[in-house]
Each structure stands twice: as C-alpha cells, then as structure tokens.
Amino acid sequence: MKKASIILDRDYLIGRIDKRLFGSFIEHLGRAVYGGIYEPDHPLADELGFRKDVIQAVRELNVPLVRYPGGNFVSGFQWEDSVGPRESRPKRLDLAWFTTETNEVGLHEFADWAEKVDSEIMYAINLGTRGPMEARDIVEYANHPGNSRYSDMRIANGRKDPFNIRLWCLGNEMDGPWQMGQKTAYEYGRIANDAAKMMKWVDPSIELVACGSSGSGMPTFGDWELTMLNECYENIDYVSLHRYYGNPTGDTAGFLARTMDMDDFIRSVASICDAVKGKKHSKKQIHLSFDEWNVWYHSAEQDKEIWKQDKWNRALPLLEDVYNFEDALLVGSMLITLIRNADRVKIACLAQLVNVIAPIMTRNGGGCWAQTIYYPFMHASKYGRGTALQAIVDAPVYDCSDYENVPVIDAAATRGDDDSLTVFCVNRDLTEECALSLDLRSFGDLRMTEHIVLHHDDVNAVNTEENPREVFPGSVPTAAPDHGRVTVKLQPLSWNVIRFEKKPID
Numbered sequence: 419m420k421k422a423s424i425i426l427d428r429d430y431l432i433g434r435i436d437k438r439l440f441g442s443f444i445e446h447l448g449r450a451v452y453g454g455i456y457e458p459d460h461p462l463a464d465e466l467g468f469r470k471d472v473i474q475a476v477r478e479l480n481v482p483l484v485r486y487p488g489g490n491f492v493s494g495f496q497w498e499d500s501v502g503p504r505e506s507r508p509k510r511l512d513l514a515w516f517t518t519e520t521n522e523v524g525l526h527e528f529a530d531w532a533e534k535v536d537s538e539i540m541y542a543i544n545l546g547t548r549g550p551m552e553a554r555d556i557v558e559y560a561n562h563p564g565n566s567r568y569s570d571m572r573i574a575n576g577r578k579d580p581f582n583i584r585l586w587c588l589g590n591e592m593d594g595p596w597q598m599g600q601k602t603a604y605e606y607g608r609i610a611n612d613a614a615k616m617m618k619w620v621d622p623s624i625e626l627v628a629c630g631s632s633g634s635g636m637p638t639f640g641d642w643e644l645t646m647l648n649e650c651y652e653n654i655d656y657v658s659l660h661r662y663y664g665n666p667t668g669d670t671a672g673f674l675a676r677t678m679d680m681d682d683f684i685r686s687v688a689s690i691c692d693a694v695k696g697k698k699h700s701k702k703q704i705h706l707s708f709d710e711w712n713v714w715y716h717s718a719e720q721d722k723e724i725w726k727q728d729k730w731n732r733a734l735p736l737l738e739d740v741y742n743f744e745d746a747l748l749v750g751s752m753l754i755t756l757i758r759n760a761d762r763v764k765i766a767c768l769a770q771l772v773n774v775i776a777p778i779m780t781r782n783g784g785g786c787w788a789q790t791i792y793y794p795f796m797h798a799s800k801y802g803r804g805t806a807l808q809a810i811v812d813a814p815v816y817d818c819s820d821y822e823n824v825p826v827i828d829a830a831a832t833r834g835d836d837d838s839l840t841v842f843c844v845n846r847d848l849t850e851e852c853a854l855s856l857d858l859r860s861f862g863d864l865r866m867t868e869h870i871v872l873h874h875d876d877v878n879a880v881n882t883e884e885n886p887r888e889v890f891p892g893s894v895p896t897a898a899p900d901h902g903r904v905t906v907k908l909q910p911l912s913w914n915v916i917r918f919e920k921k922p923i924d
C-alpha cells in the first residue's frame with residue numbers, strides 16, 4: 419500500500435470560491451436543446467415543452483450558471499432570429515455544426531428554462547460575423563427597462579421585466595480557423611474593446627469575458643492573450659480558457675496526468691494578464707473564466723459518419739460522448755484543479771450539460787440518465803462552495819509519456835461557510851491502495867461525517883439508459899480523527915470526497 423499525507427490549516431486560504439466555478443453550458447448544437455432540455459412531445463414535457471426529468475437532473479447537479487447559446491454556433495447567430503412570435507422565426511443553416519437551426523427555443527424560452535433549473539445565464543454574443551452595434555442592441559433588449567427600440571421590442575414580445583443578464587462572452591474562440599469570422603489577436607482586441615465599451619454604456623453593471631486563445635495547443639496561444647489584452651484590458655473583466663482532453667490510446671496513467679497541463683495553462687494565462695496589468699500601470703485585476711472544459715474524444719469518428727449521411731438535419735446526435743469511469747476520474751481532477759486555482763479562476767463551465775459532451779443524456783421520447791462524469795461534478799458543486807484551502811500534499815510520484823513527477827494523489831480542500839471541511843482527492847495509482855493521513859489539527863475537534871467513493875474495477879465501464887448505475891458513488895465507513903489526525907484508505911483509481919464537521923460539545 420502506498421502512503422501519502424495532506425496538511426490543512428483553517429487559516430491558510432487560497433481564496434473565496436465563486437459559485438460560478440460550477441457553471442455549465444448549453445449550445446444550440448446536436449440534441450442539447452432539441453431533444454435535450456426541450457421536447458414538447460415527450461410524456462414528461464412541462465407546459466412550456468421542457469423535459470421535467472432533465473430539469474430534475476440539472477437541479478440535482480447544482481449548476482448556478484449556464485453559458486448560452488454557443489460556442490461555435492454564436493459566430494453565425496443573429497439574436498433577433500430567436501425572439502418574437504415563434505411562427506415567424508426563420509430556419510437558418512448553421513455553418514458551425516452543419517445543421518438547421520429552427521429557433522423554436524430562443525432567449526425568452528431559455529430564460530424560462532434557466533429559472534426552472536435555478537441558474538443564471540452567461541450570454542455569448544456574435545463577434546465573428548457581427549459587431550459592436552449588434553452587441554449593444556442585445557444588451558439593450560435583455561437588460562434595459564424600457565422606452566427604447568430594443569427594450570420595447572422585448573416588452574412587446576411578452577417580457578416586461580428585463581432579463582438582467584450579468585455575464586456576457588465577447589464572442590467565442592476567435593483565433594480558431596473553424597470559427598466564422600476568425601480574427602487576428604489585434605483585430606479581435608479592437609472589436610472586443612469597442613463592443614465592451616458600448617455594451618457597458620448601455621448597462622454598466624454587466625461583466626465581460628474576452629476570448630482567450632481557443633486552447634493552449636494553438637500556435638496563437640500566449641501572443642493572442644498579450645496582444646488582445648493590450649487593446650481591451652480596461653474594458654473587460656475576464657479572459658476565457660477552453661480545454662478538452664482525450665485518451666485515444668488507452669494510456670490511463672498519462673490521461674489522468676493531464677491536469678498538470680491544465681494547471682500550467684491557468685498559470686500562464688494569469689501571468690499574461692498580470693504582465694499586461696504591469697505594462698499598463700493598471701489597478702485592475704483580470705480574472706479567468708474557464709468556460710469550456712471536459713473530456714471530449716469518444717464521438718469524433720461517429721460524428722464524421724453522421725455528417726456524411728445527414729448534413730443539415732435538425733438536432734443531429736452530435737458530440738454524444740459516452741463517458742467511462744476513467745473520464746469521471748479526470749473530470750474529478752479537473753474540478754480539483756479549478757478549486758486549487760479559485761483565486762484566479764472565478765467562472766468555469768463544464769462543456770456541456772445535456773447530450774452534447776454532457777453529464778446528462780436523454781433518448782428522444784425515452785429516458786434520462788446520468789453519465790459517469792455527473793457524480794464528481796455534483797459532489798464538487800454541492801460541497802465545494804466556500805473558501806479554497808491550501809492543501810500541502812506529500813505523495814509518491816510517477817512518470818508517464820508527457821509528464822514527470824505526477825503525484826499519485828491529486829487533492830483540493832474547501833472550508834464551507836458552516837465551518838465544515840471537505841477534502842476532494844483522486845488516487846491516480848492504477849493498482850495500489852493509498853493510506854492517506856490528514857493533519858487537521860488547526861480545526862479543533864472534528865467529526866468525519868462521510869467518505870464518498872466513486873470506483874469501478876473497469877476503467878471502460880459506462881452508464882446507459884438500461885444500466886444507469888453501473889458507475890455510481892457509494893460510501894465507505896468513516897474514521898475518527900484522533901487529536902486532529904486521521905488516516906483514510908483510498909482505493910486505486912478512485913474519486914473521494916471526505917467530509918468533516920465540528921464535533922458538538924458534549
């Protein structure tokens with residue numbers, strides 16, 4: 419058995435965790451909207467056509483923020499298509515995903531759904547094929563109280579009170595050659611700056627996310643952030659990061675080490691933001707919005723086949739990755755990485771939420787079930803609120819194809835506002851248990867209330883509609899801390915949530 423230790427101190431803080439760290443994403447892509455959240459003919463559809471089983475699954479996941487309506491989709495999107503009487507909304511070819519967008523669900527309908535699942539909207543505007551003028555128009559439509567062209571249009575469309583959308587994305591992945599309206603960093607920085615100014619003139623209370631490079635592997639990465647921030651630093655609030663990982667070669671040890679890259683990525687973008695801050699003698703601190711993250715690779719070949727046979731159909735079953743057990747472990751580690759960087763990453767969106775690279779799956783006319791990755795997200799969102807603590811981890815390390823010295827234990831800890839303590843950890847070891855000793859002396863008398871474990875003997879195990887609990891969390895017996903120290907056993911390849919609360923005084 420391997421041995422590792424973690425020291426935690428109630429006063430050694432990383433920072434406050436913004437609840438928006440547990441956001442997600444619904445794009446007009448595949449069956450995310452049509453057949454996912456919205457299926458008016460489904461036996462479980464509510465009065466507005468939304469699936470009640472999906473609403474329930476999203477509510478249990480505790481998602482405080484949902485990015486919408488894309489993604490790549492926004493770069494060809496005209497927001498005016500998605501409002502007003504449904505019968506006069508146009509059908510458009512969507513050049514991002516080669517499908518037809520019917521606009522049956524638009525801003526008003528999505529806002530109704532977001533309210534039902536208790537989430538705020540993070541609204542992405544089109545800065546690919548449209549510009550600052552259309553950007554300020556949609557802010558006026560959504561947030562201005564009334565007595566102006568677009569706010570009156572909203573009222574005429576049935577919504578008297580403003581939507582009050584606080585958080586806006588200034589386009590999406592604008593350095594990607596796959597993007598409609600791809601730009602150079604300078605072109606993007608200029609247009610983002612103008613859009614930001616005009617949007618904030620309409621509503622000064624909004625917050626804006628500028629596009630970082632679409633990935634750390636892009637040739638543009640780094641220079642993109644530096645150049646575009648040089649143009650728009652004072653008018654934006656966050657820079658976006660996007661990252662997806664895959665394991666096409668079946669190298670579990672290497673796959674589970676990918677969060678080393680995620681950590682580096684976050685640190686690099688934060689450093690560039692700070693470099694621009696220094697150069698500009700600015701007092702403003704830019705934070706990070708990791709607004710697309712997940713595992714994504716399983717559906718790649720399937721999608722090529724779908725497009726060969728079915729281009730331009732509505733709601734094609736695209737990006738329907740079936741997640742296995744090892745994907746849940748990496749998603750757990752990605753959540754740990756986000757919590758550990760909570761001082762700089764204030765917003766993050768698991769991409770996406772329903773059917774499209776998603777924790778929640780549905781069958782048209784049929785059931786709704788949770789994929790393996792649903793569980794670490796649910797635990798982190800539920801118990802990862804409050805303040806992130808510095809976890810001093812001492813663990814054996816391993817080397818793999820891309821990284822050296824990967825700790826077998828990946829961990830983060832949070833202190834809840836109710837003074838509870840939660841330790842999240844992944845044992846990356848493929849075969850060995852780990853005896854993890856926790857030094858919690860500064861917390862006084864604690865009681866371990868729960869040790870949740872997600873484990874399966876087969877890294878390829880998946881959940882399906884017929885067998886939705888193949889990979890499902892369980893609990894192991896708790897141990898009693900002795901003078902602030904306690905040792906727990908972590909199964910090989912496992913996600914663990916270890917929870918403590920103050921011991922009541924007898």
Ligand code: AHR
Pocket residue numbers: 445488489490491590591710769770
């Ligand atoms: O989430 C799927 C797609 O991935 C998004 O549309 C795009 O922003 C990214 O490339």
